Amino acid sequence: MNCIYTAKYLVSSNAPPVEGGALLAHAGQIAAVGTVAELKSNNPGVAVVDFADALLVPLLVNAHTHLELTDFPDWVENVGEGASPENFVDWILRLIRVKQKLDKNQYQLSLSHGILQSVAAGTGAVGDILAHHAARHLYQNSPLVGSLFLETLGQDPATICRLRNGLSEALKDEVVGLVELGISPHSPYSISQDYLKSIYARCQHGKLRCTTHLAESSAEVEFVQRSQGDLASRLYPYIGWEGYIPLPSGQRPVEYLQQQGGLFPENLLVHGVHLNNAEIETLADKKMWLALCPRSNATLNVGKAPVGKLHRAGVKLALGTDSLASCDSLSIWDEMTFAHRWFNGELDAPTLFSMATQGGAEALGLEKRIGSLETGKSASFQILRPKTTVAADEIFDYFVSSGCTDDIVQVYHRGQPQTIDKIVTD
Numbered sequence: 001m002n003c004i005y006t007a008k009y010l011v012s013s014n015a016p017p018v019e020g021g022a023l024l025a026h027a028g029q030i031a032a033v034g035t036v037a038e039l040k041s042n043n044p045g046v047a048v049v050d051f052a053d054a055l056l057v058p059l060l061v062n063a064h065t066h067l068e069l070t071d072f073p074d075w076v077e078n079v080g081e082g083a084s085p086e087n088f089v090d091w092i093l094r095l096i097r098v099k100q101k102l103d104k105n106q107y108q109l110s111l112s113h114g115i116l117q118s119v120a121a122g123t124g125a126v127g128d129i130l131a132h133h134a135a136r137h138l139y140q141n142s143p144l145v146g147s148l149f150l151e152t153l154g155q156d157p158a159t160i161c162r163l164r165n166g167l168s169e170a171l172k173d174e175v176v177g178l179v180e181l182g183i184s185p186h187s188p189y190s191i192s193q194d195y196l197k198s199i200y201a202r203c204q205h206g207k208l209r210c211t212t213h214l215a216e217s218s219a220e221v222e223f224v225q226r227s228q229g230d231l232a233s234r235l236y237p238y239i240g241w242e243g244y245i246p247l248p249s250g251q252r253p254v255e256y257l258q259q260q261g262g263l264f265p266e267n268l269l270v271h272g273v274h275l276n277n278a279e280i281e282t283l284a285d286k287k288m289w290l291a292l293c294p295r296s297n298a299t300l301n302v303g304k305a306p307v308g309k310l311h312r313a314g315v316k317l318a319l320g321t322d323s324l325a326s327c328d329s330l331s332i333w334d335e336m337t338f339a340h341r342w343f344n345g346e347l348d349a350p351t352l353f354s355m356a357t358q359g360g361a362e363a364l365g366l367e368k369r370i371g372s373l374e375t376g377k378s379a380s381f382q383i384l385r386p387k388t389t390v391a392a393d394e395i396f397d398y399f400v401s402s403g404c405t406d407d408i409v410q411v412y413h414r415g416q417p418q419t420i421d422k423i424v425t426d
């Protein structure tokens with residue numbers, strides 16, 4: 001059924017908002033965009049839903065998350081792990097300890113909570129990482145589009161052989177619900193060189209999307225270059241990998257990844273906190289996408305991504321929340337707000353909005369479907385009703401002020417209103 005949706009302002013992208021803007025939805029897609037007067041006159045008799053003083057805005061893209069860890073704060077409390085450590089390796093060790101005590105069913109419940117919280121936060125697409133592959137069926141009835149990256153990591157050949165078989169079996173599904181399956185080789189410090197190389201070759205030949213955590217911490221740089229530091233001396237022995245510490249590569253993370261065949265644009269890189277100028281140039285040259293997760297970086301105390309340099313060099317940027325193991329919400333609105341403050345305005349509000357919409361969509365190969373309100377794309381949008389009046393020239397500033405998540409009053413995925421008031425986070 002056709003329907004015209006309108007509000008005080010329609011914000012399609014980081015272009016100026018349109019007062020009295022509207023879209024015509026037909027069969028889940030946007031059939032036309034214009035002013036409400038134009039659409040009414042061109043489509044007589046079509047129902048109009050007018051959200052009056054609200055804003056009509058595209059759904060956002062969470063380019064990097066781990067929704068299976070949504071219940072992590074509860075798990076931590078239940079196992080008595082206490083406050084979050086401030087050191088990267090301590091944080092990983094705590095994550096491992098908590099996960100060791102979980103029942104597999106807990107991942108499924110946690111992932112379902114993550115999907116609901118994402119929808120309620122106005123997210124339409126995700127780049128979600130799943131370590132517990134058996135939980136992938138939870139996406140069967142989810143409205144979220146995007147990529148579900150099956151995580152893999154390992155150092156010893158026998159385990160890798162078993163993981164490789166399990167991964168191949170799971171990847172036969174290709175698509176679950178509205179998400180495409182891809183692979184996430186976890187990071188350069190947690191996967192053997194041969195296995196990493198084989199995954200990148202497989203993704204490129206099989207046209208599978210991929211994502212890799214890269215240059216997240218100084219501990220990672222030290223490990224990749226010199227096979228030393230906390231990862232070698234504390235993480236590896238803790239998980240029984242002390243016999244698999246690789247020989248020093250002498251390379252920084254980007255060079256190392258390039259040597260394994262990992263610099264192709266469908267491999268979405270994540271974090272990029274510790275990139276030097278030469279590495280930034282390489283990523284720009286290779287047309288790589290980088291998902292920034294500033295709240296997670298702040299929580300783990302790993303440093304701040306060089307966003308000014310990345311932006312000026314032309315590295316394509318998206319935003320992710322990472323998981324609730326290192327962040328306090330799954331809202332990309334909250335991530336934009338934090339990023340604006342954390343990067344001291346080096347990324348202005350329209351740029352952050354663009355990263356959270358078109359940027360994320362393109363990073364996940366979804367640019368023809370979502371990321372802006374244009375004819376031919378999905379009729380996927382959200383309605384925000386600000387608590388105080390927001391003028392046209394204040395809208396992008398409003399987007400990076402805190403509170404947008406609370407101002408969401410309705411969410412539509414492919415023309416269908418979603419029930420968001422039943423979201424339970426406790």
Ligand SMILES: [Zn+2]
Nearest residue numbers: 066213322323
């Ligand atoms: Zn992550």
